[in-house]
Amino acid sequence: MGSLAALSAAIEARDPYARGHSSRVTVFAQAMARRLRLDKERLAVLRLGALLHDVGKLVVPSGVLLKCGPLTEEELRLMRRHPAAGARMLRTLGAPETILPLVLHHHERWDGDGYPTGRCGDDIPLEARVLCIADSFDAMTSTRPYRASWTPDKALEELERCAGTQFDPELVGAFASAWSEAGLGVLVWQEAEAS
Numbered sequence: 594m595g596s597l598a599a600l601s602a603a604i605e606a607r608d609p610y611a612r613g614h615s616s617r618v619t620v621f622a623q624a625m626a627r628r629l630r631l632d633k634e635r636l637a638v639l640r641l642g643a644l645l646h647d648v649g650k651l652v653v654p655s656g657v658l659l660k661c662g663p664l665t666e667e668e669l670r671l672m673r674r675h676p677a678a679g680a681r682m683l684r685t686l687g688a689p690e691t692i693l694p695l696v697l698h699h700h701e702r703w704d705g706d707g708y709p710t711g712r713c714g715d716d717i718p719l720e721a722r723v724l725c726i727a728d729s730f731d732a733m734t735s736t737r738p739y740r741a742s743w744t745p746d747k748a749l750e751e752l753e754r755c756a757g758t759q760f761d762p763e764l765v766g767a768f769a770s771a772w773s774e775a776g777l778g779v780l781v782w783q784e785a786e787a788s
Contacts, residue, residue, distance in 0.1 A: 596686055597641070600648045607651065608658055610737055617735075619643035621727035622720075624771040625764065629723070639720045642695030645688070646724055649679025649696070661738045673708045676700055699724045704758045714761075722761045726752060726768050729760070745772070 605611045622643045626636050650658060653675055657668045664672060680697040684690075698712060698721035705713030707725075717725075733748035743751070749769055756762035 597645060597683070597688055600651070600682070600686075601644050604647050604650050607655070610659075610735065611647065611650075614731055614735065615644050615647065617731045618646065618724065618727045621730060621768070622723050625723050625727065625768050626720075628767045628771045629719075629764075631720075635720065638689070638691045639695070639723065641689065642692040642699075642720060643724055643727065645679070645683060645692065646696050646699050646728060647675065647679065648682055649675030649677065651682070652678045659738055663739070673700070677709045694718045695721045695724055697721075699728055701725065702759045703756075703761050707759075717761075722764055726760050726764055730768065 601615050605613070605615065619640055622639050623636060626639050631639065653672055657664065657671050660668065676697050676699060680693045683696060684693060695718065697709065698717050701707035701710065701712045701717045701721060702725075703714060703717070703722070705711050730745075730748050730752060733743045733751060734745055736742045749772065752760060752765045752768060756765040
């Protein structure tokens with residue numbers, strides 16, 4: 594597990610905009626998973642998959658990863674390789690097989706327009722669909738080289754707008770409920786920032 598944790602740290606060290614991203618995604622995904630009543634084993638798989646979901650970005654050239662403007666078609670193609678690269682890297686390092694589908698499919702879309710395989714709906718593993726929402730929410734609410742962060746309310750509106758196309762609509766509801774429930778949003782954010 595030490596080499597797996599080192600991979601997560603390596604991507605954050607390489608990309609200053611990713612600092613804390615995997616930790617926040619993990620906390621957001623676990624909050625959703627508890628709302629969905631996933632068992633302890635699935636929670637553990639989700640936690641590890643969330644921590645390592647972006648390790649494939651280690652093979653993306655820095656000029657692409659940190660680019661401030663829009664990506665060209667070729668740069669997009671390179672960026673879209675990171676889920677498959679991450680799954681291969683983790684398999685080579687002996688990571689648990691159960692996390693590989695989460696890493697591979699966290700950019701798939703409910704409508705089948707995602708990558709790398711174009712899976713849609715329930716053909717996307719549940720934990721990867723959870724991870725997609727948690728990852729997207731954190732990306733929207735974090736500063737990126739190409740744009741300022743959005744408020745959580747604006748990001749929630751975007752999740753709801755994209756429910757049924759980009760995101761599993763049932764899981765968007767679970768995320769929104771988990772976020773707003775008894776100030777969970779603030780608690781989740783603080784816990785993630787402390788990680």
